[in-house]
Amino acid sequence: MSEQENGGRLFFDEHQWATVEAAMARIIPTDDQPGAREAGTAEFLDRYLSGIDYVYAKPDGSGFEKLEGKRAGAWRQRIDALRGKYAEGIEELDRRSRARFDRDFVELSEDQQDEALAEMERPEQQKDLEQAQVATGYGAPPEPAMQQTSTEIELDFFPLLALHTRQGFYSDPVYGGNRDRVGWRLIGFEGPESLAETHAGRYTTRPFFAEEQIDWKKENGHGS
Amino acid sequence: MARKPKPEKVDVCIIGAGASGGTAAKVLTESGVNVVALERGPYRKKESFGGDELANVNRYNLWPDPILNPRTYRGSNDEEPREELFCPVPQMVGGGTVHWQGWLPRFTENDFRLKTVAGEVPGTTLVDWPISYEDLEPYYTKVEWAFGVSGQAGANKYESPRSKGYPTPPMPTTNYARKFHEGCNELGYDSFPTPMAALSEPYNGRPATALSAFAQQHGDPTGTRSSALSVWVPQALVTGRYDLRPDCYVHEITTDEHGRAKSAIYQDADGDFIEQEAAVFMLGCGAVESARLLLLSRSGRFPNGLANGSDLVGRNATFHEYSAAVGVFDDPIHAWAGGGYVAASSFEFYEHDDSRGFVGGSHIAAAGVGIPLPINWSLPDRPAWGAEAKRMDREYYDHSFAVGMVLHDMPQHDNRVELDDTVEDAWGLPVARITLNPHENDLAMGRWVIDRNAEILDAAGATKTYRVYPERVTGNCSHQHSTTRMGDDPDTSVLNRYCQAHEVDNLFVVDGGPFPTATGANPTLTIMANAWRVAEHVVRQRGSGRATTTAGKGA
Ligand SMILES: Cc1cc2nc3c(=O)[nH]c(=O)nc-3n(C[C@H](O)[C@H](O)[C@H](O)COP(=O)(O)OP(=O)(O)OC[C@H]3O[C@@H](n4cnc5c(N)ncnc54)[C@H](O)[C@@H]3O)c2cc1C
Numbered sequence: 001m002s003e004q005e006n007g008g009r010l011f012f013d014e015h016q017w018a019t020v021e022a023a024m025a026r027i028i029p030t031d032d033q034p035g036a037r038e039a040g041t042a043e044f045l046d047r048y049l050s051g052i053d054y055v056y057a058k059p060d061g062s063g064f065e066k067l068e069g070k071r072a073g074a075w076r077q078r079i080d081a082l083r084g085k086y087a088e089g090i091e092e093l094d095r096r097s098r099a100r101f102d103r104d105f106v107e108l109s110e111d112q113q114d115e116a117l118a119e120m121e122r123p124e125q126q127k128d129l130e131q132a133q134v135a136t137g138y139g140a141p142p143e144p145a146m147q148q149t150s151t152e153i154e155l156d157f158f159p160l161l162a163l164h165t166r167q168g169f170y171s172d173p174v175y176g177g178n179r180d181r182v183g184w185r186l187i188g189f190e191g192p193e194s195l196a197e198t199h200a201g202r203y204t205t206r207p208f209f210a211e212e213q214i215d216w217k218k219e220n221g222h223g224s
Numbered sequence: 225m226a227r228k229p230k231p232e233k234v235d236v237c238i239i240g241a242g243a244s245g246g247t248a249a250k251v252l253t254e255s256g257v258n259v260v261a262l263e264r265g266p267y268r269k270k271e272s273f274g275g276d277e278l279a280n281v282n283r284y285n286l287w288p289d290p291i292l293n294p295r296t297y298r299g300s301n302d303e304e305p306r307e308e309l310f311c312p313v314p315q316m317v318g319g320g321t322v323h324w325q326g327w328l329p330r331f332t333e334n335d336f337r338l339k340t341v342a343g344e345v346p347g348t349t350l351v352d353w354p355i356s357y358e359d360l361e362p363y364y365t366k367v368e369w370a371f372g373v374s375g376q377a378g379a380n381k382y383e384s385p386r387s388k389g390y391p392t393p394p395m396p397t398t399n400y401a402r403k404f405h406e407g408c409n410e411l412g413y414d415s416f417p418t419p420m421a422a423l424s425e426p427y428n429g430r431p432a433t434a435l436s437a438f439a440q441q442h443g444d445p446t447g448t449r450s451s452a453l454s455v456w457v458p459q460a461l462v463t464g465r466y467d468l469r470p471d472c473y474v475h476e477i478t479t480d481e482h483g484r485a486k487s488a489i490y491q492d493a494d495g496d497f498i499e500q501e502a503a504v505f506m507l508g509c510g511a512v513e514s515a516r517l518l519l520l521s522r523s524g525r526f527p528n529g530l531a532n533g534s535d536l537v538g539r540n541a542t543f544h545e546y547s548a549a550v551g552v553f554d555d556p557i558h559a560w561a562g563g564g565y566v567a568a569s570s571f572e573f574y575e576h577d578d579s580r581g582f583v584g585g586s587h588i589a590a591a592g593v594g595i596p597l598p599i600n601w602s603l604p605d606r607p608a609w610g611a612e613a614k615r616m617d618r619e620y621y622d623h624s625f626a627v628g629m630v631l632h633d634m635p636q637h638d639n640r641v642e643l644d645d646t647v648e649d650a651w652g653l654p655v656a657r658i659t660l661n662p663h664e665n666d667l668a669m670g671r672w673v674i675d676r677n678a679e680i681l682d683a684a685g686a687t688k689t690y691r692v693y694p695e696r697v698t699g700n701c702s703h704q705h706s707t708t709r710m711g712d713d714p715d716t717s718v719l720n721r722y723c724q725a726h727e728v729d730n731l732f733v734v735d736g737g738p739f740p741t742a743t744g745a746n747p748t749l750t751i752m753a754n755a756w757r758v759a760e761h762v763v764r765q766r767g768s769g770r771a772t773t774t775a776g777k778g779a
Contacts, residue, residue, distance in 0.1 A: 031611065055279075056285055060274065073650075165609070170599045171276075172275075172276055184598065186614075186618050187617050189621065198274055199275070206561075208399070210397040213396060214568075216417055
C-alpha cells in the first residue's frame with residue numbers, strides 16, 4: 001500500500017513531513033529527556049490527517065473504529081479543513097523563513113526556527129488564540145482546562161500544530177505518538193500498559209492514593 | 225421508503241434517557257406503568273468505553289460533535305451570536321452521567337428559600353422554590369440508596385437533616401483530598417469527603433468502583449460507577465415495561481384539540497419520521513434541550529412554543545461556572561489518580577452570609593487541574609510551546625491540584641435559551657441560542673471564593689498558587705437549570721410544584737429545567753430526587769384517574 005511507497009507516510013509529502021517534524025521538535029524540544037521527535041508526533045499527525053481511519057482507537061486497543069453516517073461526514077469535513085490549514089501553514093512557514101533567513105524552515109538553525117515559529121504565533125493571532133482557548137479549555141490554554149471539549153478547526157495553523165504536538169506526545173501510544181510512553185514517563189503519569197488494561201478493568205490507580213486514609217468523623221469532631 | 229406502522233399509544237412517553245429520564249423510567253416502570261423512552265443518542269454499552277483521553281476528551285467520542293450539534297452564544301441581546309459549544313452534555317443513553325465522575329452533594333434547606341434568607345437582589349429574578357428541603361429529603365435518601373452514593377453522613381457540618389446515612393462509606397482518600405483537608409484544618413474550615421456516584425465497597429449486588437485515571441469525561445468500561453446507564457436503565461428494562469428506543473430524535477410534541485400533549489414526532493436511525501402517542505409526556509432532555517423542544521413545538525394554540533404562553537420557557541437560565549485556584553506543591557500529588565475527582569469538599573462558604581457582600585455561596589472541592597490527564601493539563605502561565613513549557617509539564621504535572629468552585633449564578637430574565645435564527649443542526653432543526661450576561665453578584669462571588677480557595681492551597685503548603693477568576697459563564701460545568709421554572713404562579717413560572725406545565729396538564733419536565741435557582745452545588749442528585757418525586761406523583765394521579773384518563777390501556 002501507499003504507506004510503503006511513501007516511506008511510512010500517509011498524508012504529508014517528504015518536505016511537509018520534514019517541516020512538521022522539525023517544528024514539532026521545537027514545540028517539545030529534546031533535552032536530557034526525549035521530546036516530540038522521539039515520541040513520533042509527526043507520525044501521529046500524519047496518521048490523523050490521512051483520513052477517517054485513525055480517529056478513534058477501539059477501546060480494547062484492537063484496531064480502529066470504522067466511522068459511519070453523520071459522524072463519518074463530520075469527521076471528513078473536519079479532516080479536510082485541517083489538511084488545508086496544514087498545507088497552507090507549512091507554505092507560510094517556509095515563506096517567512098525565506099523572507100527572513102533566505103532558507104526553508106527545515107534548513108534553519110534551532111534558534112532561527114524558534115524565531116520563525118514565534119513570528120507565526122504573531123500578536124494579532126494571539127488574541128484570537130487566547131479567546132479560542134478560554135472558550136474551549138483546550139491545548140495549552142492560558143487557563144487550566146476545566147471541563148469542556150474543543151472546537152479545534154477554529155484554530156489557526158500554529159496553535160493547531162502546538163496542540164497536535166501535545167496530543168501526539170501525551171496520547172495513548174496506539175495513535176502512533178508517545179512512543180515507548182516517553183511523554184507519560186517525562187511527567188510521571190503512570191498510565192496503563194495498554195488500552196486493553198483499562199478496558200478490562202485491570203488498570204488501577206489505587207497505589208497513588210494517600211497512604212493514610214482520613215477518618216473524617218474523628219478528625220472533624222462533629223460526626224453523627 | 226416503506227412506511228413503518230405507527231406504534232401503539234403508551235401510558236407515559238419519556239423524552240431523554242439520561243439522569244432525569246432514567247430515574248423517572250425506573251420509578252414508573254417499577255410501579256407498573258408502561259413507558260416508551262425516546263433517546264436521540266445511541267445505546268452504548270460498557271464494552272464501547274475505554275481509557276483514551278484523545279478520543280474521549282479531545283475528539284468528541286462522547287461529547288457532542290459541534291459540527292453536528294452546534295449551539296450559539298452571545299453575551300447580551302445586542303451581540304451577534306457566535307457558534308460555541310456552550311454547556312455540552314453527551315447525547316446517548318445515560319446522558320450526562322455516562323462520562324462524569326459524579327459529585328453528588330445534597331442542597332441545603334436555605335437553597336429552597338434563598339430569597340427569604342437574602343432578600344431581593346436587583347437585576348435578578350431570585351425566588352424561593354415552591355418546594356422545601358423537607359419535601360425532597362425522602363427522595364434524596366431513595367436516590368442515594370438506589371443509585372449507590374458513597375459518602376459519610378455528618379461529616380459535613382453544614383448539611384441539612386438527613387433521615388439516613390449513605391449506603392457505602394466514602395471513597396478512599398486521594399492525596400489531593402488529604403492536602404485540601406489539611407489546608408482547611410489549618411484555617412479552621414470544615415471539610416468532608418465529597419459524596420460520589422461510586423461504590424467504595426460492594427453493594428446491592430454490584431462490585432466496588434474501579435479506580436482509574438480515566439473517569440471524569442470517560443465512559444466506564446467496568447460499569448462499576450453509578451450512572452443512569454449502569455443503574456436506572458437496567459432496572460427499568462428488567463420490569464419489561466420500558467420500551468427504550470435509542471437513536472430516536474424528537475423534533476416536536478404535538479397537541480390535540482384540547483391543547484393537551486398528543487404525540488411526539490421523532491426521527492429514527494433510518495431517518496424515518498414516527499409519531500408516538502402517549503397519555504403523559506415527560507421531558508428529561510436537559511434544561512437546554514427541553515426548552516428547545518418546547519420552543520420547536522409550535523401550534524395555533526401555542527404560537528410561541530408549547531406551554532409558553534407566559535414567554536418564560538428558556539428564560540432565567542442558569543449554568544453554574546466551574547473555576548478554580550490552582551496550587552503547585554513540592555511533593556507529588558498524583559492528581560490524576562482516581563480521575564482527579566475523588567475528592568474532598570467544603571460547605572464553609574456555601575450558606576449565604578451578608579458580610580461577604582454578595583448573595584449565595586458555593587460548594588468548593590479539591591480536583592485535578594483541568595482534566596487531570598496529560599494532554600489537557602496546563603497552568604495559567606505555561607507557555608504554549610518550547611523548553612519552558614516542557615519544563616513546567618515535567619515539574620508540575622504530578623505536583624499540582626486545584627480547589628474548584630461551583631459558581632451559584634443568579635437567575636436573570638434576559639439570560640435565556642432560544643432558537644437560533646440562522647444556525648441549524650445536522651437534522652435541519654434550529655439550534656439552541658444562549659444569551660448570557662453574568663450578574664455582578666456572580667462575578668463578585670467568583671472573586672471572593674477563588675481567593676479563599678487560594679488561601680486553602682497556601683495553607684496546605686503550596687509553593688505557588690494561581691487564581692483563575694471566572695470572567696463569564698461558559699457552561700463549562702455541563703450543569704443546566706431553570707429554563708422551565710416551577711412555581712405556584714402561572715405568571716411567573718412554566719410548571720407547577722409537581723413540574724407539570726401550568727398550561728398543559730399531561731406534560732411534565734423532570735430535568736434541571738424546573739429548578740427556580742441554580743444553588744451553589746452540583747445539581748444531579750437533586751435532579752434525580754426531584755424526578756423520582758414527580759414520577760411518584762404521576763403514578764398517584766394515574767391511580768386517581770386524573771391526567772391519564774385518556775390513556776389507551778392500563779398496565
Ligand atoms: C463531564 C461531566 C461531568 C459532570 N459531573 C457532574 C457532577 O460531578 N455532579 C453533578 O451533579 N453533575 C455533573 N454533571 C452534570 C450531569 O451530567 C447533568 O446534570 C445530568 O446528566 C442532567 O440530567 P438530565 O436528565 O437533565 O440530562 P441528561 O443526563 O443530559 O440527559 C438528557 C438526554 O436527553 C436526550 N435528548 C435531548 N434532546 C432530545 C430529543 N429532542 N429527543 C430525544 N432525546 C433527547 C439526550 O441525548 C440525553 O441523553 C456532569 C456532566 C458532565 C458532562
